[in-house]
Amino acid sequence: MNSREVCIIGVGMTKLHKKAAVPVDELGRQAVMAAVKDSGISPKEIQSIYIGEMGGLSGSICLGQRICATLGLGGVPMANVESACSSGAIAVHQAWKDVATGRTDISMGIGVQHLSGSRASGTAFAPDANDPEGIQGVTMPGIYAMRAMRYMHEFGATPEDLALVAVKNRRHAMMNPYSSFQNPITVEDVLNSKMISDPLNLLMCCPNADGGAAVIVATKEKARQLGAKLVRIAASEITSGIFTNGFRDMTTMEITYRGSKEAYHMAGLGAEDINMVECHDAFVISEFLYTEAMGFCGHGEGVEFIRKGMADYGGKVVFSPRGGLLSCGHPTGCTGTAQIVEATWHLRGEAGDRQVPDCKAALTHVTGGGVYGLDNAACTIHILTR
């Protein structure tokens, strides 16, 4: 593909709240204002805007226009995009695509979600109740619990192994002022928390959250003019699930294997080049499955990789330096954008106490969507380099 190089020139996000005091459009505005200020451009220079929100939850149509109207950002192409948890990352992908293909020189992607204002607490996300598995009552934690059960059966992982991921990510979150949760937890705390769906305890599942994040992208020339540290989008990859109802291996995350392979190819990099990953750790089992799917270790080797601290500071690659979905909370439509904000800070060396040392390349990854017959409905991967 003939495309221009695209750089990130401005990022901003709100703190991720258990329950935000302001409505969804205000979360979006706070993120946009932070990103514009960070970039040093005039807001009127933004030539197209995309907004990711998990549709229907805010009860708003044209949420992007509602966010942008009173910021004076109207008059440019604007589109609201939805693919469950991938929504925010897809918004950034669309902005990237406009700049990469030469349609615009500066574009913005926004991810936002106000879950506390739109869903009853204590319920779990679930596939559509009209699909053949949804009717049976299965929830998203239930589906990931079944992956975990099979993974433990095949590869000898224990509940204590699963708990390690929750404890590690909370330790990271303690250094992240944007995270919902910052109190330390132990393996015992995790294993003693309420059982949600065997073998997943409450602290092995990501909590709901509210938040907004925004990423402004531009040509390399514009980024140079602004004089900021260059953060390049080396790959922006989105893909969709493939229908199957046969004997698929539920410990092999097919869509992420496929997506990361394509992203590495686009970036001209491999797993060995990546210093940090923000992955879709909605449940602790995800980190085992994704260390493998992204090529940091072989199939079934995630247990050893995580036990030995290879996915932590001082290991091979730092998974979830911001604390992941597990500790930051998961404002669904916002998460993919917030991950890119975090990666940008690490590449610029601005991540404070949680800075990944000498971070040269970062990978962000969100999947999303429970649709019958698909492993995941969507997968979005970005590779950023400095």
Added chain:
Amino acid sequence: MDKNQNNEQQQIVFHPDFFVVPDNGEKPYLIGFSCKKCGKMWFPKLPICPDCWSDELEKKPLGRTGKLYTYTVMNVPQPGLKAPLAVGYIDFPEGVRVGAQIDMPPEKIGEIKIGMELEVVAGVVRQDSNGNKVISYRFIPVC
């Protein structure tokens, strides 16, 4: 069985195309759909074959038992369903995997094991928003 309700208790059969409960008292079974053009087997019924787009799909009764690939016991199922609720994926020799509830009394729920043989039965899987009992396939251990 009637398409929408089988008696005055307002029981609704979810997608009667998916499984058969014989009137003569014989045991229920699931129906696979085999593509006449490419031979691929699908469950449940689809309008066309996702692989080759042929709309000639032939009904093929599936065997009554399959092997449990994985499962979980949900303490927080979807609203309106009683916990604890066991669900699992059952692999059939015909090459299809079916996700469904495993009907076990709470005191026996710990006996569920990956690899065990399960058989299909008909049962109430939930109540719909109008309070009607929704009937579909469920699984029980083969005795």
